[in-house]
Amino acid sequence: MTDTTSNQMWGGRFAAGPDAIMEAINASIGFDQRMAAQDIAGSRAHAAMLAATGVITDSDAKAIREGLLTVLSEIEAGDFTFSTALEDIHMNVEARLKEIIGEPAGRLHTGRSRNDQVATDFKLWVRDQLDAAESGLLALISALLSQAEAGADWVMPGFTHLQTAQPVTWGHHMMAYVEMFGRDLSRVRDARARMNESPLGAAALAGTSFPIDRDMTAKALGFDRPAANSLDAVSDRDFALEFLSTASICAMHLSRFAEELVIWSSAQFRFVTLSDRFSTGSSIMPQKKNPDAAELIRAKVGRIFGANTALMMVMKGLPLTYSKDMQEDKEQVFDAADNWMLALAAMEGMVRDMTANRDSLAAAAGSGFSTATDLADWLVRVLGLPFRDAHHVTGTLVARAESRGCDLPDLSLAEMQEVHGDITQDVYSVLGVENSINSRTSYGGTAPVQVRAQVQRWKDILG
Numbered sequence: 001m002t003d004t005t006s007n008q009m010w011g012g013r014f015a016a017g018p019d020a021i022m023e024a025i026n027a028s029i030g031f032d033q034r035m036a037a038q039d040i041a042g043s044r045a046h047a048a049m050l051a052a053t054g055v056i057t058d059s060d061a062k063a064i065r066e067g068l069l070t071v072l073s074e075i076e077a078g079d080f081t082f083s084t085a086l087e088d089i090h091m092n093v094e095a096r097l098k099e100i101i102g103e104p105a106g107r108l109h110t111g112r113s114r115n116d117q118v119a120t121d122f123k124l125w126v127r128d129q130l131d132a133a134e135s136g137l138l139a140l141i142s143a144l145l146s147q148a149e150a151g152a153d154w155v156m157p158g159f160t161h162l163q164t165a166q167p168v169t170w171g172h173h174m175m176a177y178v179e180m181f182g183r184d185l186s187r188v189r190d191a192r193a194r195m196n197e198s199p200l201g202a203a204a205l206a207g208t209s210f211p212i213d214r215d216m217t218a219k220a221l222g223f224d225r226p227a228a229n230s231l232d233a234v235s236d237r238d239f240a241l242e243f244l245s246t247a248s249i250c251a252m253h254l255s256r257f258a259e260e261l262v263i264w265s266s267a268q269f270r271f272v273t274l275s276d277r278f279s280t281g282s283s284i285m286p287q288k289k290n291p292d293a294a295e296l297i298r299a300k301v302g303r304i305f306g307a308n309t310a311l312m313m314v315m316k317g318l319p320l321t322y323s324k325d326m327q328e329d330k331e332q333v334f335d336a337a338d339n340w341m342l343a344l345a346a347m348e349g350m351v352r353d354m355t356a357n358r359d360s361l362a363a364a365a366g367s368g369f370s371t372a373t374d375l376a377d378w379l380v381r382v383l384g385l386p387f388r389d390a391h392h393v394t395g396t397l398v399a400r401a402e403s404r405g406c407d408l409p410d411l412s413l414a415e416m417q418e419v420h421g422d423i424t425q426d427v428y429s430v431l432g433v434e435n436s437i438n439s440r441t442s443y444g445g446t447a448p449v450q451v452r453a454q455v456q457r458w459k460d461i462l463g
Contacts, residue, residue: 026324027084029092031331036075038124039089040068042117042200045220047108053211055111060104067101068093089121090114111212113204115234115322120200122330124221126243129337130192133247136344137185138462141178143351148174149455153448155433156271156361157370164368167433170356171451177257178458184250191246195239198223202233205321235321237311240333244308247340251301254343258294261350265291270360275353278346293346300339307332366433369398369408374430374439383422393420 044065051061071093074080086092091114098105151170158168198218201208207230214226227233264271278293311332314325372394379390396419401408409431416423429435441447444454 023084026087028088028327028330029082029084029086031334032089032118032121033075033082033092034334035089035121035125035330036093037072038121038128039093039117040072041124042120042217042221043093043108044068045217046112046200048220049213049216050107050110050210052216053213055210055212056104056107060107063101063104064097064108067097067105070100071096088114088118090117111203111208111210112200113202113234115204116199116202116230119202119234119236120198120221122237122333123195123199123239126239126333126337127192127195127222129333129341130188130195130243130246132337132341133188133250133344134185134192136341136348137181137188137250140344140348140351141181141185141458141462143348144174144178144181145455145458147171147351147354147356148178148451151356151358152451152455153437154356154358154361155365155437157364157368158446164364164370166373167365167370167436168446169437169448169451170358170361171448171455172446175451175454175458177253178454180253180256181250182458182461184246184253187246187249191239191242193224195242196222196224197227197233198225199227199233199236201226202230205231205234231321235318235326237315237326237329240329241308241311241315243333244304244311244336247304247336248301248308251304251340251343254347255298255301257347258298261294261354262291262298265289265294269364270357271364273355273357274350275355277353278350293350297343297346300343303339304336307336362433366407369401371408371431371433371436372398374436375408375427378427378430379420379423382424382426383420 047056047061047064047068050056051058056064071080074096080092080096082092083095086095094105094108097108148171151174154170155167156170156173157164158166158173198214198221200217200221201212201214218224218226227236261272261274263269265274274289274291274294276289279289279291311329314328314332318325375397376387376390376394379385379393380387383390385393397408397411397416400415400419401411404411409428413423413425413427416427430439437446437448439447441450444450
């Protein structure tokens with residue numbers, strides 16, 4: 001059998017048989033080059049520590065530091081040639097460092113392994129993404145607060161089962177998302193605090209016999225402390241899983257809001273008008289204005305959920321400590337991070353730009369017998385009826401109004417008294433939409449006074 005025939009067994013993509021296959025499956029430089037800045041930061045901290053503890057000379061540490069800065073500048077300028085044969089970002093950087101400074105480069109890896117190196121790089125990268133997510137969430141919450149404050153007393157229908165339920169305010173609806181994204185913000189901050197332990201110095205899995213100072217490198221890299229167990233330090237990917245879990249929950253919230261924006265911006269609802277910056281037209285129908293940004297945000301959740309599930313599957317059966325399976329962690333996280341940040345930015349832009357159509361909101365707020373619950377509450381509060389009896393009376397009145405093709409406030413007092421003789425003219429005071437929302441003054445309710453209080457509470461929280 002010739003080499004050509006043999007190669008065909010591996011597929012036409014590979015020209016050199018099994019060696020090419022192994023290089024292709026083993027190399028990660030195609031994606032982990034994104035961690036170049038983190039890798040160089042970790043190496044600089046490690047070299048400084050090695051000099052401070054007397055493991056390497058100050059002159060070697062200086063050469064390493066300056067050489068690493070040169071490598072970083074080449075990468076940032078796009079002048080660095082990445083090699084698949086060198087497998088990953090760590091070996092690519094070290095090989096180039098050796099070309100620049102010679103022998104001292106070989107001393108950089110003293111007291112560490114690629115196992116603790118990659119865990120450190122990845123943690124630093126994920127930590128940066130959590131910081132970016134925090135900024136994105138703060139911007140989105142700020143945009144929602146602006147919408148809530150402007151429309152604190154604008155009436156709109158509240159829904160259950162996507163059916164008109166009770167009148168609420170636009171501000172109250174916006175504040176519901178503030179609470180949701182506020183929980184996402186707290187999860188981001190919790191995840192960051194929990195993951196902020198340095199793996200560097202755990203070496204391959206058992207620590208090192210060199211007199212390293214792990215507290216020094218942890219502090220230099222902004223970690224709170226070094227990880228306490230070398231076995232766990234190199235095999236832990238909880239920080240990546242927690243990042244993906246947090247991203248998944250937030251993406252689900254973004255998707256729910258995006259779904260509402262798609263519905264609200266339709267010709268059937270006309271609750272909001274999205275700006276041209278976040279809409280597109282139709283190639284054939286000139287009247288169309290499509291909420292494409294919202295639809296794409298709604299779709300992003302699938303990729304982020306998928307990344308979370310994929311990494312869970314990678315990690316679920318691995319014994320301690322490091323296994324090559326864990327090379328499959330980064331692409332999932334990178335893709336999820338890219339799409340999460342994009343979705344946050346797009347949603348923040350849509351919320352800042354969108355216009356709530358107050359007249360359409362108000363017209364819809366009074367439809368669908370939305371004040372029926374207020375009528376039932378009045379029967380309980382004023383006439384002393386048990387709520388179940390009040391519920392039955394109200395249901396009868398709704399059926400009567402529906403048969404007449406009118407709303408509850410359009411029924412005459414005589415018609416109402418035919419159902420329950422003790423109803424008085426005062427009942428009409430609770431049947432107006434404005435009266436309804438103003439009466440909901442319980443903490444967390446939809447009354448404008450409560451909405452404004454919640455807006456101020458969040459402003460105080462965010463400073």
